[in-house]
Amino acid sequence: MIEWSPIILTFQLALITTVLLFLASVPLAYWLSRTNSKIKPVIETLVSMPLVLPPTVIGFYLLVALSPRNQFGAFLSQYLGLELLFSFEGLVLASIIYSLPFMVHPIQSGLTLLPDSIREASFVLGKSRITTFLKVELPNIKNNVLTGLVLSFAHTIGEFGLVLMIGGNIPDETRVASIAIYDEVEALNYSTANTYSMILFAVTFIILLGVYFINGKNLNKTWR
């Protein structure tokens, strides 16, 4: 019988990361889609960096930044009581940074493609920016939002290098499925590693299939 805790921990991490990431990404994507600011390309580049950098680079800098020996890490632990290194909270923070492009990009592109006249029509009808965003803009990019949610969720499940760098391998705290698989292989427990792997494979396959299925169906409906 296998230990279920790494699997449960993985999905907890993915779920919490996705929710927090969504809340953080929506304002960021909205700003990026509307602004003409000169720093926009810089921000866009930073958001996209996790796509090209090895996770170890992000992991390394987080490790340095969050270390209690550094000012930032010391500040967090002294004033906020947050010990982010080798803890579940730290993994959530790292995962948010790591999956940022997967959430921001689809939402930003959806907002950019919406015609300006739709937004303006809502303003002229007396509706505030927030009402317009929640009732008009967001519902009309729901496929993009769904894509962002699912990709971030699946991508977080697939994390390895980053978790290893700043989370380590603490059971029930940071020992997620990908780490557990590595660990079991190191210990030559191939059958346990296989079980974990099969579960991850099946779950992510079903999630992605669902997205393609739903998006395909919606596209047909819209462009009939």
Next chain:
Amino acid sequence: MALIQIDLQKTLHGAGGDLSLDISTGIDAGEFICLYGASGTGKTSTLRMVAGLMRPDQGNIIVNGTPWYSSSDSINWKPQQRAVGYVFQDYALFPNMTVKENLNYALSKQQSQSMVTELLEVMDLIDLQHRKPNTLSGGQQQRTALARALVNKPQLLLLDEPLSALDPQMRSALQDYIIQMHKSYGLTTIMVTHDIGEIFKMADRVLELADGKIKQSGPPTILFSSQSVSGKFQFTGEVLSIVKEDIIYIISVLIGNNMVKVVADEKEASQLAVGDKVLVASKAFNPLIRKLH
């Protein structure tokens, strides 16, 4: 006193270079104004500045004695505060909502549903009320957009080439809807259009824009004749052909969907070419009238 006093200056940066827009006019309550002119002369920009969707460089917009925009007093009402009725060229219906939901969305907080019900009825949208915009024809979408613009009971209705994408029959039907709404809700309407027939049918007054300035302003006939004709009846149409027969010329003119033939002398014919917009009027003779059955 005029309902709306507009005095706006704005430099527009377009594809064909900069255009300095300088518009000044007064519009009376209940007037139906058409903004006419070539593309890129600032018609849509003028409409957008009145609605608050574009900020002028300087000037004033005063409605009913209240400044909506005044550069000298730093007043610039948001589009939400101005709450004009605005129909966009691409309709701008919300794709996630049905026809009825589009109208309901426009309701202000204290407003009852009755206005939505009424508009669905007068605009013949009852049967379509549960459909999403992307399942509707162009004319049906346009009717929805027009109805939605009127839910808030605006004083001022702004129409940005609302009918340009429709076929002639649909166009004519929608012109009737717009006239009906304009009259029954006591609206003051400003419509951007390229179509001369439309102007004749709908406008009380036309403002012709050229290079960002008002070139002329007056009844629709000013567009086509330097000296005004006080004809007993007059129509505008388009020259289809000019044929010489002996010493006279037969000019075929398309008026609405009918073709009429007009006799012209050589001097008149020489000033015309196929495709010209012309005014056909009769003065000395009483036209015959017969009932069609």
